[in-house]
Amino acid sequence: MPIYVYELVTDDPGKQRQFEFFQGMNDKPLTKHPDTGEPIRRVISAPSVPGKHSPMSTEKMLSDKNLDRLGFTKYVKTDHGKYEKRTGKGPDSLSA
Helix, strand or coil: CCEEEEEECCCCHHHCCEEEEECCCCCCCCCECCCCCCEEEEECCCCCCCCCCCHHHHHHHCCHHHHHHCCCCEEEEEECCEEEEEECCCCCEEEC
């Protein structure tokens, strides 16, 4: 189900606010705030579609399992000038 953004219908700039609402694609847009009953309208916004360079995709590509599968070795800094191996072939630690 998509998340839609709604905003309060008001002329008072200090009272304008937005909120997100889970709603089915076939559901009619809300016209009143679900809690307060105030008039609202749906805001048109760009969809969030994960692609090749999305944070989710990057995290998966850089996972320890994927790096090991591709033959890379991953080291993580643990102390000043010291690195420990997380995955791959090579020495268990490196130091500067």
